[in-house]
Amino acid sequence: MNVVCKAVIYVSNADRQKDVAVVLNGVGDGAKQCISVASNDVKLEDLPEIKRLAGTILTEAEHSESGGGQRGKSVRVIRKADLSPGQESNKSRKKRLPVKRIAAMSFLVFVMGLIALMVFEAGQINQIADSINYINSGISFDKVELMVSESEMAGFVSHSDETTNILLAGCDIDAGGVSRTDSMIILTVDHAHRRIKMTSLMRDMYLTIPGYGKSKLNAAFVFGGGDLLLKTVYSNFGIKIDRFVCVDYAVFASVVDNLGGVEIDIEEMELEQFNKYVRGKDNRLTKAGRYHFNGQQALSYCRIRKVGTDTARTARQRKVLGEIMKKCRTLSPMEAQNILSVVAPYITTNMSRDEMTQMVLEGLNCLSYDTMGLRIPMDGAWTDKKIGSVWYVQADLNANARYIHHFIYGDDETAFELVNRQQKDDERKAQSDRAAYEKKISDP
Numbered sequence: 001m002n003v004v005c006k007a008v009i010y011v012s013n014a015d016r017q018k019d020v021a022v023v024l025n026g027v028g029d030g031a032k033q034c035i036s037v038a039s040n041d042v043k044l045e046d047l048p049e050i051k052r053l054a055g056t057i058l059t060e061a062e063h064s065e066s067g068g069g070q071r072g073k074s075v076r077v078i079r080k081a082d083l084s085p086g087q088e089s090n091k092s093r094k095k096r097l098p099v100k101r102i103a104a105m106s107f108l109v110f111v112m113g114l115i116a117l118m119v120f121e122a123g124q125i126n127q128i129a130d131s132i133n134y135i136n137s138g139i140s141f142d143k144v145e146l147m148v149s150e151s152e153m154a155g156f157v158s159h160s161d162e163t164t165n166i167l168l169a170g171c172d173i174d175a176g177g178v179s180r181t182d183s184m185i186i187l188t189v190d191h192a193h194r195r196i197k198m199t200s201l202m203r204d205m206y207l208t209i210p211g212y213g214k215s216k217l218n219a220a221f222v223f224g225g226g227d228l229l230l231k232t233v234y235s236n237f238g239i240k241i242d243r244f245v246c247v248d249y250a251v252f253a254s255v256v257d258n259l260g261g262v263e264i265d266i267e268e269m270e271l272e273q274f275n276k277y278v279r280g281k282d283n284r285l286t287k288a289g290r291y292h293f294n295g296q297q298a299l300s301y302c303r304i305r306k307v308g309t310d311t312a313r314t315a316r317q318r319k320v321l322g323e324i325m326k327k328c329r330t331l332s333p334m335e336a337q338n339i340l341s342v343v344a345p346y347i348t349t350n351m352s353r354d355e356m357t358q359m360v361l362e363g364l365n366c367l368s369y370d371t372m373g374l375r376i377p378m379d380g381a382w383t384d385k386k387i388g389s390v391w392y393v394q395a396d397l398n399a400n401a402r403y404i405h406h407f408i409y410g411d412d413e414t415a416f417e418l419v420n421r422q423q424k425d426d427e428r429k430a431q432s433d434r435a436a437y438e439k440k441i442s443d444p
Helices: 029-041 048-066 099-130 219-237 249-258 268-277 295-302 309-328 333-346 353-366 397-409 412-442
Strands: 009-011 018-020 163-173 179-190 195-201 206-209 213-216 244-248 262-266 289-293 347-349 370-376 382-387 390-395
Touching (some): 099 333, 163 397, 179 397, 206 390, 219 397, 244 249, 262 268, 262 295, 295 309, 370 412
Antiparallel strands (some): 009 018, 163 179, 244 347
16 A cells, blocks of 8 residues: 545535545555645644544455455545535446546545645644634632532532533623623533533622632633633532633624624614614614624624623523524535634633644534523522622522533433523513513603
8 A cells, every 4th residue: 555645624515514534545646745745734643533543444445455356446435425416426427438447537536635625724723723822721629619509419410421511701801901701601512412502601690709709700700710710610500611712702793704694683672782882883773673794783782781681681692602603504614714713813711722623623523513502590590689789690509500410411301491491481571671662662
């Protein structure tokens, strides 16, 4: 066997993006040169999973050859569903070259295209990973006091090998460099049920911040960055999340614009607040309806504060994030890389570079997963609390800890029950808000 070329290559089709491992055997000198360039960008030793896959394929090829197969043939792994529309079998052609010659030629063209894509992608992934801001924190929960009942926690499922949790924070960074978390979402990739779950944490929750006493949840990031925010979530809800990703809101509008905008319904009672935050007169709206929002409009919609309190606000944020994920499912590999290139310099994380690279590669495979969202605290498990002139959300920690764990680690039926219950509660609140708004504008 002359040459082995391997890489993770994402091939778009109607269903989802799939991995394709390519192994070349006995191709021409031109292909060898391309492989040489590619191997300078990506070393097989750095990708152990693909190395093992390539080894398996080569073993099978060698076995086939030893059994009388033609030597020097090319071997590839590709699913039939991955073939582009319009590709037809050799049997359907009336005029055709000998089958062996056609197979060799078509495979060589196919492989050369994939190699060119691989070379570009390898360089791009490295550039994206290098432009992220990394914090080596070494977070430990050992000395963090639990505010939630430990006896309550004893019966919870708190880990699954098929579930990945990352705390995603949307940050506003002011001129002095102080970061405030305007939104906080536990982003869960549930491989067992093929779902992406978003658990919004209301920023006004009155919680114990380890080492700082009680304050609003969004103060944790100001006091001690992502590590303290993770410890605060663990202290009050008993869920250990050791990875965070903070994305500066400054890039949010650019991402939406690069995706071509998102479809959002806006209500009349939201218009005043929407127009308060949006930049540019052309982006303002005069009536309710369904709009194709650009980046500035989507950001303004997420920041609406005084309509439906923070519960409705987190719902709006999840709605926009859900629409962004829908758009991401339709991206080609090159389009996905362009988006990541825009976002990466605005990301701060305590993941290592290797973890982030792996997440970028694996994340594309999860774009086909269904999304669902929940807000914490759940209705019936919190009350308003006023201290001085400031209003807080006083959450029932034990009850909401149960909701979080059941939503993230429970079965589909439990998760959907929680989501449906919250949607009904939110719709009742929305109807009440609409009635109050209509009464307000009708009064002389």
